[in-house]
Amino acid sequence: QVKEHINTVQNFEAQSKEAIEAFRIEYLGSKGILKELFTKFKEVPNDQKKDFGQAINELKQKATDKVVQLKASLEDKQEEAGIYGDLTRSGYPTPVGARHPINVVKNQIIDVFSRIGFNVSEGPEIEDDWHNFTALNLPAHHPARDMQDTFFIQTDPDVLLRTHTSSVQVRYMENNQPPIRTISPGRVFRNEAISARAHCIFHQVEGLYIDKNVSFADLKQTLLYFTKEMFGKSEIRLRPSYFPFTEPSAEVDIYWGLETETDYRITKGTGWLEIMGCGMVDPAVLQNCGIDPNEYSGFAFGMGIERIAMLLYQIGDIRMFFENDVRFLKQFSNSL
Ligand code: PHE
Numbered sequence: 001q002v003k004e005h006i007n008t009v010q011n012f013e014a015q016s017k018e019a020i021e022a023f024r025i026e027y028l029g030s031k032g033i034l035k036e037l038f039t040k041f042k043e044v045p046n047d048q049k050k051d052f053g054q055a056i057n058e059l060k061q062k063a064t065d066k067v068v069q070l071k072a073s074l075e076d077k078q079e080e081a082g083i084y085g086d087l088t089r090s091g092y093p094t095p096v097g098a099r100h101p102i103n104v105v106k107n108q109i110i111d112v113f114s115r116i117g118f119n120v121s122e123g124p125e126i127e128d129d130w131h132n133f134t135a136l137n138l139p140a141h142h143p144a145r146d147m148q149d150t151f152f153i154q155t156d157p158d159v160l161l162r163t164h165t166s167s168v169q170v171r172y173m174e175n176n177q178p179p180i181r182t183i184s185p186g187r188v189f190r191n192e193a194i195s196a197r198a199h200c201i202f203h204q205v206e207g208l209y210i211d212k213n214v215s216f217a218d219l220k221q222t223l224l225y226f227t228k229e230m231f232g233k234s235e236i237r238l239r240p241s242y243f244p245f246t247e248p249s250a251e252v253d254i255y256w257g258l259e260t261e262t263d264y265r266i267t268k269g270t271g272w273l274e275i276m277g278c279g280m281v282d283p284a285v286l287q288n289c290g291i292d293p294n295e296y297s298g299f300a301f302g303m304g305i306e307r308i309a310m311l312l313y314q315i316g317d318i319r320m321f322f323e324n325d326v327r328f329l330k331q332f333s334n335s336l
Contacts, residue, residue, distance in 0.1 A: 002037065002052070003055065006058060006059050009062045009066055010062060013070075014074075015074075017071075020067060020070045020071060023067065034056065034063065037059070041056065098330050098332045099335055100332070101315075101321065102203055104309075104332055104335040105305050105309040105312065106185050106305050109230065110183065110185065112225075112229040113207065113226070116225065117181050118209075119183075120184075121171075121172045121182045121183070121184050122184065122185070123162075123165070123168035125186070125188075126161060127159075127162040129157065131162075131167040132160060132162050132163060132164070132167045133145060135285065136166055136170060136244060136285055137244040137282050137284050137285050137288075138244045138245070142244065144242075148163035148190060149191035149192055151189050151190075151191050151200075162186075162188055163190050165185070165186045165188060165206045166302065168184035168186065169182070169184055169208045172208065173210070173289035173290065177291070178296045178298070180209065180211070181209050182207070182208050183206065183208075185205045186204065187201060187203055189201055197266075197318060198318065199321075199322065204302055204304055206303075207222075207300065207302070208298065208299075208300050210286070210297070211297075212296060213297065214296075216248070216280060216299070218299065219280070223252055223278065231312070233254075233255075236252055236253060236255070237252075238250040238253075239251045239252075239253060241277060246277075246279025246280055246282055246299075247279060247280060247282045251276070251277055252276045252277070252278060252301075253272040253274050254272070254273055254275050256272070256273050256311060262316045265316045266310055276301050276304075278300065278301035279300065280297065280298070280299050281298045281300050283297075306321055
């Protein structure tokens with residue numbers, strides 16, 4: 001009788017977890033066949049005890065092994081099904097895209113400034129006259145408006161595509177009191193002829209720092225820190241300049257040197273490259289945005305992301321950023 005059980009156990013096969021569990025309960029469960037046999041063992045005459053005992057021990061071992069073995073082979077099958085499960089899947093690897101170089105550089109700039117406490121602010125690309133011009137000390141008919149060839153939307157001169165992200169700074173000051181430390185990355189638009197060096201769409205990161213007793217020295221140290229972190233060098237010069245919203249104003253050049261043909265193209269052969277505009281925020285602008293200029297002062301700066309990406313990656317033509325040529329874009333697939 002026990003021999004028969006051993007045979008059944010050895011030949012048992014199961015395809016599901018449930019069937020294996022049922023088998024385990026039938027043989028090894030607390031009311032199972034083995035339990036019953038062990039109970040019978042006591043009634044077996046002494047001269048048969050040895051054979052009987054050996055037989056039920058063998059049965060117990062075989063049943064236990066069987067459960068383990070069936071479970072393992074079921075798991076193997078499930079794993080295989082997981083790997084080879086979807087037979088309609090393509091046999092070719094799926095190509096993975098790359099981050100756009102403008103995003104790569106934008107993220108680097110954000111990273112550098114966030115380490116010294118700047119947050120990131122954003123605003124609309126379609127702006128009104130106040131936020132793009134008037135609040136920034138550029139009243140209607142101000143000649144400096146010509147510096148920024150503007151795209152107006154429809155026939156309403158109050159609706160336009162922002163020409164810089166200084167508009168975001170205005171919005172930020174209107175909604176936050178100092179201390180303010182914010183950078184505003186974003187897309188801007190200017191009605192300019194497209195060439196290797198200029199485009200009607202490009203990207204900026206503008207920065208704003210407002211607190212008590214902020215001076216031009218703070219601005220300069222921030223610029224030195226930025227160029228050092230971003231380019232690994234901080235040989236910069238500040239050239240006096242003019243912006244309606246800052247006073248005094250300056251343009252920042254970085255010394256790039258002349259090594260490759262691209263260097264000659266992007267630095268116009270002087271070795272110096274203008275990378276941003278900056279200055280102390282004009283008190284009238286603070287006033288326009290609800291900040292008391294008698295209590296607070298601050299600096300602002302603004303740079304074009306394309307310009308910086310061209311420098312970092314030795315790209316000689318700004319149009320490449322907008323053509324979406326995969327041969328160009330995939331060169332950045334190692335960048336985070
Ligand atoms: N808004 C200026 C531009 O777009 C850049 C700038 C920002 C200059 C802040 C000075 C201060 O050209």
